[in-house]
Amino acid sequence: MQIDLLPTEIDDIKLIKISVFRDDRGFFAETFQARDFARAGLPEHFVQDNHSRSVKGVLRGFHYQSPNAPQGKLVRCTVGEILDVAVDLRIGSPTFGRSVSACLSAENMWQLYVPVGFGHAFITLSDIAEVQYKCTGFYNREAEGNIRWNDPDIDFNWPINEPVLSPRDLAASSLEEYIKNPAFIYGQI
Numbered sequence: 001m002q003i004d005l006l007p008t009e010i011d012d013i014k015l016i017k018i019s020v021f022r023d024d025r026g027f028f029a030e031t032f033q034a035r036d037f038a039r040a041g042l043p044e045h046f047v048q049d050n051h052s053r054s055v056k057g058v059l060r061g062f063h064y065q066s067p068n069a070p071q072g073k074l075v076r077c078t079v080g081e082i083l084d085v086a087v088d089l090r091i092g093s094p095t096f097g098r099s100v101s102a103c104l105s106a107e108n109m110w111q112l113y114v115p116v117g118f119g120h121a122f123i124t125l126s127d128i129a130e131v132q133y134k135c136t137g138f139y140n141r142e143a144e145g146n147i148r149w150n151d152p153d154i155d156f157n158w159p160i161n162e163p164v165l166s167p168r169d170l171a172a173s174s175l176e177e178y179i180k181n182p183a184f185i186y187g188q189i
Contacts (some may be wrong), residue, residue: 059123059163069140080126081105092186
């Protein structure tokens with residue numbers, strides 16, 4: 001498996017380009033292989049796979065799980081296109097509150113690795129998008145948290161003003177509230 005790590009503004013977040021073999025029949029790609037992920041310095045142990053389907057304008061996030069049940073995510077879009085975003089939630093980090101984004105699509109087949117200590121969000125850009133992601137930890141409702149998608153203290157401008165949000169995302173905390181009782185401290189993860 002050929003893995004190319006594309007540079008991002010935050011070194012801990014990895015944008016992954018894999019080899020895709022295309023011909024008139026379609027394509028073939030290895031999307032994950034533990035040995036080659038380990039060689040590239042990426043996690044090779046995942047315990048859960050998730051799959052979501054969203055319509056255009058749906059925004060999910062910024063979600064994270066606390067250190068009680070930490071969860072890194074390897075995200076890819078298998079149908080349509082999304083704008084995928086990760087924000088640094090590690091208090092004391094030189095990149096705290098900063099974000100990295102990438103358009104992930106069924107066409108480019110890129111993947112984004114969002115490590116523990118970061119919030120994750122995406123918005124559906126196409127009419128329909130299916131997102132699949134591998135997790136380094138199990139889902140735990142008691143450990144889940146989220147930050148408001150449009151918090152002014154997060155360094156990101158979404159390409160939409162009125163996304164479709166879940167009740168959970170509508171009730172998300174502000175970054176200012178998060179700072180009062182943070183889940184992640186830089187250097188302690």
